[in-house]
Amino acid sequence: MNKTILLDKRPIGKPQLSDFKFVSDGVDEISTGELLLKTSYVSVDPYLRGRMSDAKSYTPPFELHKPITSGIIAEVIDSKNPAFKKGDFVSGMLAWKEFQKSNGEGLLKVDASRAPLSSYLGVLGMTGLTAYLGLTEIGKPKKGETIVVSGAAGAVGSIVGQIGKIFGCRVVGIAGSDEKVAMLKSKFGYDEAINYNTAKNMASAIKEAAPNGVDVYFDNVGGPISDAVLFNINQFARLIICGAISVYNSTELPKSISVQPFLIKNSALMQGFIVFNYAEKYPEAIKQLSIWLAEGKLTYSETIVEGFDAIPQAFLDLFEGKNSGKMLIKI
Amino acid sequence: MNKTILLDKRPIGKPQLSDFKFVSDGVDEISTGELLLKTSYVSVDPYLRGRMSDAKSYTPPFELHKPITSGIIAEVIDSKNPAFKKGDFVSGMLAWKEFQKSNGEGLLKVDASRAPLSSYLGVLGMTGLTAYLGLTEIGKPKKGETIVVSGAAGAVGSIVGQIGKIFGCRVVGIAGSDEKVAMLKSKFGYDEAINYNTAKNMASAIKEAAPNGVDVYFDNVGGPISDAVLFNINQFARLIICGAISVYNSTELPKSISVQPFLIKNSALMQGFIVFNYAEKYPEAIKQLSIWLAEGKLTYSETIVEGFDAIPQAFLDLFEGKNSGKMLIKI
Numbered sequence: 001m002n003k004t005i006l007l008d009k010r011p012i013g014k015p016q017l018s019d020f021k022f023v024s025d026g027v028d029e030i031s032t033g034e035l036l037l038k039t040s041y042v043s044v045d046p047y048l049r050g051r052m053s054d055a056k057s058y059t060p061p062f063e064l065h066k067p068i069t070s071g072i073i074a075e076v077i078d079s080k081n082p083a084f085k086k087g088d089f090v091s092g093m094l095a096w097k098e099f100q101k102s103n104g105e106g107l108l109k110v111d112a113s114r115a116p117l118s119s120y121l122g123v124l125g126m127t128g129l130t131a132y133l134g135l136t137e138i139g140k141p142k143k144g145e146t147i148v149v150s151g152a153a154g155a156v157g158s159i160v161g162q163i164g165k166i167f168g169c170r171v172v173g174i175a176g177s178d179e180k181v182a183m184l185k186s187k188f189g190y191d192e193a194i195n196y197n198t199a200k201n202m203a204s205a206i207k208e209a210a211p212n213g214v215d216v217y218f219d220n221v222g223g224p225i226s227d228a229v230l231f232n233i234n235q236f237a238r239l240i241i242c243g244a245i246s247v248y249n250s251t252e253l254p255k256s257i258s259v260q261p262f263l264i265k266n267s268a269l270m271q272g273f274i275v276f277n278y279a280e281k282y283p284e285a286i287k288q289l290s291i292w293l294a295e296g297k298l299t300y301s302e303t304i305v306e307g308f309d310a311i312p313q314a315f316l317d318l319f320e321g322k323n324s325g326k327m328l329i330k331i
Numbered sequence: 332m333n334k335t336i337l338l339d340k341r342p343i344g345k346p347q348l349s350d351f352k353f354v355s356d357g358v359d360e361i362s363t364g365e366l367l368l369k370t371s372y373v374s375v376d377p378y379l380r381g382r383m384s385d386a387k388s389y390t391p392p393f394e395l396h397k398p399i400t401s402g403i404i405a406e407v408i409d410s411k412n413p414a415f416k417k418g419d420f421v422s423g424m425l426a427w428k429e430f431q432k433s434n435g436e437g438l439l440k441v442d443a444s445r446a447p448l449s450s451y452l453g454v455l456g457m458t459g460l461t462a463y464l465g466l467t468e469i470g471k472p473k474k475g476e477t478i479v480v481s482g483a484a485g486a487v488g489s490i491v492g493q494i495g496k497i498f499g500c501r502v503v504g505i506a507g508s509d510e511k512v513a514m515l516k517s518k519f520g521y522d523e524a525i526n527y528n529t530a531k532n533m534a535s536a537i538k539e540a541a542p543n544g545v546d547v548y549f550d551n552v553g554g555p556i557s558d559a560v561l562f563n564i565n566q567f568a569r570l571i572i573c574g575a576i577s578v579y580n581s582t583e584l585p586k587s588i589s590v591q592p593f594l595i596k597n598s599a600l601m602q603g604f605i606v607f608n609y610a611e612k613y614p615e616a617i618k619q620l621s622i623w624l625a626e627g628k629l630t631y632s633e634t635i636v637e638g639f640d641a642i643p644q645a646f647l648d649l650f651e652g653k654n655s656g657k658m659l660i661k662i
Binding site: 050055219222223226241242243244247248253254255256257258259260261262263264265266267268269270271272273274277 | 550600
């Protein structure tokens with residue numbers, strides 16, 4: 001048997017378990033040039049919510065009644081492709097299936113002896129690339145500047161803060177619980193961290209944590225938290241708009257304070273960041289991240305749930321902030 | 332007698348005549364190194380509204396009970412400075428005074444025989460520089476792309492459209508009356524123009540006028556017009572936030588739809604533009620603008636009112652859209 005998860009309905013507002021459907025079929029036969037993969041780890045990420053809608057976006061929407069795809073680590077269990085052999089592990093954008101075949105296109109071999117398999121979906125995968133390339137390509141932080149990160153305890157945010165420290169910046173994280181705030185400082189080296197669920201006035205809390213103002217804002221959440229940051233940006237601030245998890249499930253167009261006057265006053269820049277646009281920089285970025293990881297300068301956190309059947313709930317839990325760091329499903 | 336206009340009160344919401352105060356004193360004596368100036372043309376510009384407030388901005392606020400300053404063309408009527416002689420005309424950031432002395436710092440000589448004096452406050456002054464440098468430094472339009480301009484009949488907007496055409500782009504203007512819309516097409520070469528006061532649905536009107544989507548948005552107004560543009564931006568769109576006249580007089584923080592999801596979806600960039608940050612590019616830009624002007628590729632429009640006493644009302648009229656092109660006062 002080979003379980004597959006299909007997108008059964010386009011979510012309206014917050015996704016629900018009933019938007020997904022499990023089906024079972026057989027395991028494909030492979031032909032010359034193909035390989036058979038057994039899924040090891042599945043990554044669930046907030047951006048998948050966008051692809052579940054039918055709206056124009058940077059990646060085409062998922063098709064209804066077809067398997068959902070995301071970043072996956074899989075084991076090659078059979079191969080008729082000379083580039084891969086049985087026992088290899090690969091990462092790629094693959095379907096939410098227990099077993100699937102592939103012609104090898106877009107797959108990257110990963111070395112389980114060099115770093116834990118799951119890290120290739122995290123710090124050495126899209127997550128780490130997003131943190132590193134968003135920060136360096138748009139944020140361009142300079143030593144001594146202040147970086148504020150929203151969703152700081154998330155997969156990307158927890159890496160952004162550490163890279164900011166490597167660059168010699170003051171880093172301030174925003175997260176949604178006291179536990180996360182404590183971890184940002186103790187585990188990820190954040191200089192200051194703010195719990196947005198208990199802060200009385202976010203704009204003042206940010207001002208206190210970033211007394212020299214905000215030079216770089218790495219935005220994973222959007223909404224009122226990002227509004228509060230605007231009051232604290234410095235001249236020539238760079239705002240990396242990497243995610244907007246706070247509004248992904250909105251059924252109405254979310255409203256915020258108008259950003260334009262803040263951008264004019266401060267000659268500031270806001271730019272939407274999608275890691276896929278920077279593919280030519282991946283090798284250099286992964287090399288740098290691997291060095292830092294080996295040197296012990298980067299740590300990461302994962303929330304790993306077990307079992308193929310747990311994938312949809314793990315995805316839903318992202319929107320409740322139940323993960324700390326990268327949310328993965330181990331099959 | 333030498334009239335001066337002081338900022339008497341910080342405007343709350345829309346500026347009023349009572350925020351300004353006329354005083355009279357004598358004409359200054361000049362010492363060695365100084366020159367005496369007689370004001371010829373005064374430029375009034377929306378950005379001055381920002382300096383009348385007490386808020387942090389890119390230029391310090393005007394001081395209360397002190398003269399307001401703006402771009403001015405003046406005649407040298409006496410000089411004890413070897414760099415200037417009687418009869419020269421200069422442009423600079425000067426006080427709203429009929430006569431004033433200067434040590435020459437920050438003054439630029441302008442050649443009345445090469446172009447009309449007033450053009451040095453307009454197409455060959457800050458206005459033209461704002462249009463050219465905003466478009467080239469942030470917008471970076473490529474041949475065949477679509478540029479949408481709000482406040483298109485204003486001083487800056489009317490020049491942006493023409494430069495867009497020189498660059499081989501489709502240009503779409505947004506303005507507030509049928510007269511302005513007609514003029515955008517007949518005089519300034521806009522391919523299409525939209526009257527935001529009569530359009531039933533701005534997002535659809537923009538879609539119709541820009542069927543290939545919006546690659547560059549030159550934003551002079553902010554507010555709901557800019558919201559409507561967001562629905563039509565293309566991947567990698569560049570949004571030049573040059574002005575936000577629609578919200579300058581707001582007493583509450585203006586709200587808009589959240590821009591972040593649009594920026595992410597389209598990997599788009601929004602950047603606040605202040606011409607003063609690009610001073611090192613002025614000579615090159617003025618050279619280019621002068622060439623186009625001499626070749627007849629640039630035309631401009633001015634609304635000139637007469638008399639020193641008319642300055643405050645002319646400034647207020649900017650917020651009613653009473654000007655077409657550059658608003659100037661001839662003394």
